[in-house]
Amino acid sequence: MGQLFSDTSKNEDRGDLESSFTAYFRNTKKESKIITQETIDSIELHLTKGNIQGANSIIRDVLKNIDNIPINVAVTGEFGVGKSSLINALMGVGPEDEGAAEVGVVQTTMRRTAYKHPKIQTLTLWDLPGIGTVNFPPKDYLEKVKFQEYDFFIIVSATRFKSLELDLAKAIRFMKKNYYFVRTKVDNDLENEKQCNPRTFDREKAMQKIRSICVNIFNQNNMDAPQIFLISNSNLSDYDFPVLMDTLVKDLPAQKRHNLMLFLANITEAAIERKRNSVQQTIWLEACKAGLLATVPVVGILRDDVEKLKEKLNHYRVLFGVDDASLEAIAKDSQVPVEELKKMIKSPYLLENEGETLGEMFFKYMEKFASATGGPVATGLYFRKTYYLQYLFLDTVTEDAKVLLRQI
Known part of the structure; x- marks a missing residue:
């Protein structure tokens, strides 16, 4: 105490x-x-x-x-990468709960959609369309998604981070905002690797392989590789989700930290x-x-x-x-x-x-x-x-x- x-x-x-x-x-x-x-x-x-x-x-x-101080979190990425599932995981709700982000609904990628945390009303998570979609071309993206409203961005991918997403990260950094790269569905990747190589499968080596692929993408685009969080939306306590939560709390200004800590899932x-x-x-x-x-x-x-x-x-x-x-x-x-x-x-x-x-x-x-x-x-x-x-x-x-x- x-x-x-x-x-x-x-x-x-x-x-x-x-x-x-x-x-x-x-x-x-x-x-x-x-x-x-x-x-x-x-x-x-x-x-x-x-x-x-x-x-x-x-x-x-x-x-x-x-x-009363508001916190606005932007989550962006292409359709099908697990954005909605990540938002629900951050809010601690299931896909069928009231106020949950709809999983697998294409329309949500066509506009920015706000989700209020069920217990912390000052916290809003925003599901943003992926950069480069028809209604959100790269040159207009930050303006159209109202860039200045967010405290930080979470850029989500389930495979490889695309060049447009890396360009987005550069722009966010130039504007002095924080961003975080999240690689979802890691459990699926590990299961596929295990099925392909049942006798030689090594979880840690497979995880390192996924990280290396991500790092190489940044190196190929002349960017220093940031910390990349490997997560499974269906198994939050495993992989890097707890580390992601620690990092978000640590990086926020002190006056906003309290509400963010309150919304952390147990x-x-x-x-x-x-x-x-x-x-x-x-x-x-x-x-x-x-x-x-x-x-x-x-x-x-x-x-x-x-x-x-x-x-x-x-x-x-x-x-x-x-x-x-x-x-x-x-x-x-x-x-x-x-x-x-x-x-x-x-x-x-x-x-x-x-x-x-x-x-x-x-x-x-x-x-x-x-x-x-x-x-x-x-x-x-x-x-x-x-x-x-x-x-x-x-x-x-x-x-x-x-x-x-x-x-x-």
């Missing part, structure tokens, strides 16, 4: 507040931070001067921007953990905004707090794919009864019993937290009970997501 707390209890010590804030983000990896270093420095400066209101004002604006435990770390930062910032010097109240949790906690828990369950709707979808795909899935996890039952049980839950978590960090007090900061419990909810849904990933 990170070293949020130490053994100092001076609630009015603003220097300690600055130290705590600085330590928290120092221990957060640069590629995982959801706020810029400039913003961190500005908050620290206000804390140094004892300007709590100024610090909170910046935090409030940061959280508002994080929730294909590996590392992806789930990254999502947890991102949400954890928002909880910590929310706690600071709500009252940097607030002490833990000695009275019980208020009814309004309980309602808000219910909303938070449900929100986290949705983000981590352990809500009731997600469990039903998993049960259908895996042919495991929903009841069996619920027996494996804890989050659906966290708030079944309220009142004293919720208070007991808080104090048990406080003990666990103190044991992990060396003490419940942090450089003059006490978080309110509700924020401690949000950490508990987050840890619980994170573990639930990992349990389902291992079991299904």
Whole structure:
């Protein structure tokens, strides 16, 4: 969870507040931070001067921007290369789910088509026609697909990257946008290779052969070969899909990183953990905004707090794919009864019993937290009970997501 707390209890010590804030983000990896270093420095400066209101004002604006800032991802390539399947994989939906990109429909290649992420409404994936099609000749392509709207491009092929696609990459790079080459249907290629050479088949050598073919195409066109991601849309956890997700997150500006991390599919435990770390930062910032010097109240949790906690828990369950709707979808795909899935996890039952049980839950978590960090007090900061419990909810849904990933 990170070293949020130490053994100092001076609630009015603003220097300690600055130290705590600085330590928290120092221990957060640069590629995982959801706020810029400039913003961190500005908050620290206000804390140094004892300007709590100024610090909170910046935090409030940061959280508002994080929730509302749009991300637009362009996916382009010829018909039949698996663009729609890749878009659905990125959104974590099946081809028959509501809002999914239609797989194998020619018409979608004739215009740019927007797909809103079902859980992260600020994220839009755009299915773009391949460059060089009748309505999108090379000289007009970037203008017609509204190039400036996208944060980055994913150029998709199922065979060899064509010269027009390489020219597109050059133009994107010249315009100072990021692009990524994705080679899909690798599982089909490996299966064909295995059938042709059953006795001598070597998966790693076959993968290297595919990469070499791609690299040679770039060399033949006088381009330095970029990183090429070999993926299978039907088996996301295998091949390079997790590496692609890591790269997209790392390359985005900090203020857009949070929403992108939230939409990552739960294909590996590392992806789930990254999502947890991102949400954890928002909880910590929310706690600071709500009252940097607030002490833990000695009275019980208020009814309004309980309602808000219910909303938070449900929100986290949705983000981590352990809500009731997600469990039903998993049960259908895996042919495991929903009841069996619920027996494996804890989050659906966290708030079944309220009142004293919720208070007991808080104090048990406080003990666990103190044991992990060396003490419940942090450089003059006490978080309110509700924020401690949000950490508990987050840890619980994170573990639930990992349990389902291992079991299904």
